Structures are given as structure tokens and as C-alpha cells.
Amino acid sequence: MRLIQQAGEHCEFELSSREKALLQQVLSLYPQIPPGYQPLSKTADAQDPNQRLLDEAMNETRAHSAKAVQNLLADPNRLSRSESEWRLRLSSAELDWLLQVLNDVRVGSWVRLGSPEKPLEALTAENAVHYWALEIAGYFQGGFLEVFDG
């Protein structure tokens, strides 16, 4: 994947057919962060009204983003074929949102791997899918973050 155009509030990426399929697969895993995973404070408990409000807001955000992911993948104005490659056109807001979604998959997969501090020592039938999602989400995040390098 590479950034091929950036003008004003819009940017365009070129993806191979393989990359397009991987992006669709990894986005279909969203959301991955388990509900209630993020505490409002180190001392807050799950019954704290502010914690409950935060959890509700996060659930709403994720439900909204999950629908938006499906819409994005189905929109021919966003993802279209160009000869042998694919073009993904995004506004700045959509790019930011897509980074959020990919990071949820990356961080959530890491949580499901047991939040390891070091790289995995062995792939197993249980952890392979999470490790795959963590790495593939990271691959696309790296590509999208190129936009902010300039």
C-alpha cells in the first residue's frame, strides 16, 4: 500500500488486490477491545456512575463505527478498482476514524493475546488469529500514518 495523492482534506492510497482483501478481513474483526476494558481511573470500579457513562459512550462509538466500516467497504466511491490495483479515497476525518478502528483491532488483539510485554515465543492454534490481526492492523496503520509525515 502506498500514498499516491494528498490534496487538501483528501488523500488517496493504492492497494494491491491482496492488500485490499487483507484490509477487508482485518476491518471485519472490529471491535476487538473487550467491553469495560478501559478504566476511567486507576481507582474507579465498574459501578462508578462516571465509569458506567464512559462504558456506554464507548459502546455507542463502537457500534457506530462498526456500521461505518461496513458502509466504507461497500462504497465504490471510496474503494474502487484501477487497472490491476485498488484505490482507496479518504477524507481527513475518515482517515482519522479508520486509524481508530485499526488501532482498536491492534490493541484488542494484543489484549486477547494476554497483553504480552515481549514478542510471542510460539504461535499456537489459539493465539495465531490474534497475532495475525495485530500485525496486519499495524501494517495498514503504518501506511495510513504516512499522511502525517510531511
Place this chain on the structure above:
Amino acid sequence: MAEIATPELLPGTIQEQEGKSKAELEPGYLVICWNDPVNYMQYVTHVFQKVFGWPKKKAEFHMLQVHEQGKSILARESLEKAEHYVHQLQKHSLHATMERDE
């Protein structure tokens, strides 16, 4: 030359402020971002810029503080604003909490 508008306070605004305790209005809450081995440094910088409206240099300073010292205090705010910032940071899957500034 454009006219200077007279500030107007809506009735609800005053009521809302009066309804809050002193503790809620005081900037007594710290917004803290904690280190983890999974979030990309470049992504963390981007999120700080977006959520706080900081220039890249300031965002990078705090990102490096998180990375090297394990945490960075990003803001000292009222309860409501601190909650807002924590929610924004957590929406981006960063490890952020708010703590009482004792």
C-alpha cells in the same frame, strides 16, 4: 471593522454552573497517558495533536515522556473536562486515565 459582540450568557448556563460542586469546577484532575508496548509512537503523537490541538513538537515531547518514563501528565482539568479528554484518548485506544491531583 467588525463589531465586538457583547457576551451573552444563556439562563441555562448560569444554572448549570451553579448546580456543580466546587470540586467539579476546580482543575483538580490529572489526565494521564500510560505506556504500553502496542501503540505506535507516531500514532500516539497524532492522537495528542488531534485531541489537545497541540503542535507536533509538544505532542512528541509527551509521547516520548510516556515511552521513556512510563506515563505523562497531559492536562490538569476540571472533572468534566478531564472525563472528556480521557474518553477521547480511550476512543483512540490509548491507555489513559484521570486521577485526583492530591
